[in-house]
Amino acid sequence: MDFSEEQLQDFYRVMFTIRRFEEKVNELFLGGEIPGFVHLYIGEEAIATGVMANLRKTDYITSTHRGHGHTIAKGADLNRMMAEIFGKATGYCKGKGGSMHIADFTIGMLGANGVVGGGYNLAVGAGLAAKLRGQDQVSVCFFGDGASNRGTFHEGLNMAAAWKLPVIFVCENNQWASTTPYRTTTSVENIADRATGYGIPGVVVDGNNVFAVYEAAQAAVERARSGGGPTLLETKTYRIKGHFVGDPEMYRTREEVQQQFETNDPLNNFKQAVLNANSLTEKDLEEIETAVQAAIEEAVDFARESPFPKPEELFEDLYVEGGETL
Amino acid sequence: MREITFSQATMEAMAEEMARDERVFLMGEDIARQGGIFGQFKSLPQQFGFDRVRDTPISETAIVGAGVGAALAGMRPVVDMHFVDFITVAMDEVVNQMAKIRYMFGGQCTVPVVLRAPDGAARSAAAQHSQSLESWFVHVPGLKVVIPSNPADAKGLLKAAIRDDNPVLYFENKDLFGKKGPVPEDEFFTPIGKAKVVQEGTDVTIVSYSIMLHKALDAAEQLKADGISAEVIDLRTIVPIDKETLFESVKKTKHLVIAHEATKNGGVGSELAAIVAEELIDYLDGPIRRVGADFVPIPFSPALEPLMLPQVEDIVGAVKEIC
């Protein structure tokens, strides 16, 4: 394995943080502490982790309704994330966004999006900004298999390809769009096949293998950074949890889910690989787990103890006063 | 003062702002090689290159969405809609993204996009190239909406919109493009959110904007013959509404007529009438009247088009009914 010990530890830290964060959110939601809708990223951790390990703080990402994993992997603060999910004033968006609308502009995380397929063109615009400035920032757009059937997919990919923008389109094909199976709504076996229509590379990769994702993303990021234009990277994965927390999941069997989880859990895949190769020890992994657990407990405490926004904050941040010179 | 056309005024605004600030760029369909639907920006690419003045694919969601994304990433895009009618294609980008991103993310970012949208019925362009859709955006918190009636305000409002850190929708009536008017040579801005009393009067307030303002002024002239003194207000900005100027005038004249080219039903006039009815009813000496287009798609035939559009006589008639 061509990865340093530090890199491997980082992979595991990020994947395990996402897993535990999401399990915690699940528990807190069911316990009635979290309002609204929550979509969990469990089972897809290797994708955000492998892609983001190739990005700089100054690179941009756009995310989806299932955005906690992307946000964590980009380097967001867990306390402010959890507080936002609770609707608290100390959250990233001062409680105005919630689970589906977390952003952190200081790390190039341009926001999760409640509109499926709403992120493509924001990412294209961020890539255009970088290109106009002559900077080598790249922009990554995450989206689901369901989102690939929005018209914005076509408009965004074509524009990015026509203008050779530094954008990487990462499809998380988890086989389900809400209750609808992928192949009942989509004519192609691989969404990446559509790349041909835009004259850009289309790459299919095992989304539950962080090493494979890392390497595929590395090639796409290098290509984008050096002026080669966009790549459509499709990561094959499986949505382990319901579409949202509380989803009765009448559309699939428990056995199907269990079989997927038991045979193809990205965290387990990683563990087996590093332990078999003697790259990390059980102890290394446990140390990471202990630290992550503590950080998540701290985030929950922070969220619980934080105040809700005050009534007078209702209208804050709607308009920014004036402008640069007016 | 020198006189230039509405087109020339917007061209000057673009060129000045692009020269001053590298972050400002312009994109839209046929905006660079054609220079926009009236060719008004034709010389911009020579000055600033085809990167900063970009012809886009015919992809309205991408044009507006990428404008928003570029703004989030530190640029100040001016995005051209070609015809306002096509804003329908990018409604998610305008309503759910552009307008909400700052608030939804707790003020972490600004979205300094200007969306230019030529509107209005002109030369039998028929149902899908003639609309005036500004009132839709009165309903969406987070946007500012400006709508000039003359070359000076066209320049002043476009410059103000580009410098504003909020998303601004800039509506420009196609029939105004060739219209000339006095425009100062020195730099100036038209403040967003400020209406203007264009003509003082004592008997009735006629509030209008964009191309209808000119019909309102003609109506005021005709009303003089009947001994009615009309005060004419050019709204200039419809979000946020300049209530102060409106209220001051209505308190004085005690009569209100609102006139716009857009469909009367659910138009800006409905909102203004409601505001005045809610807050100033005791000052009014008669009912409020709205003048706007009939509730029908805009027909092609020159024999039909003018029938559904509000005319000077409609404004005169409305005033006479209530005064």
Ligand SMILES: Cc1ncc(C[n+]2csc(CCOP(=O)(O)OP(=O)(O)O)c2C)c(N)n1
């Ligand atoms: C434009 C739009 N249409 C529909 C929805 C409702 N919706 C939310 S998530 C979802 C399924 C999305 O599936 P996919 O893109 O595959 O992402 P996944 O949930 O599998 O991560 C739907 C239909 C929405 N939020 N936005």
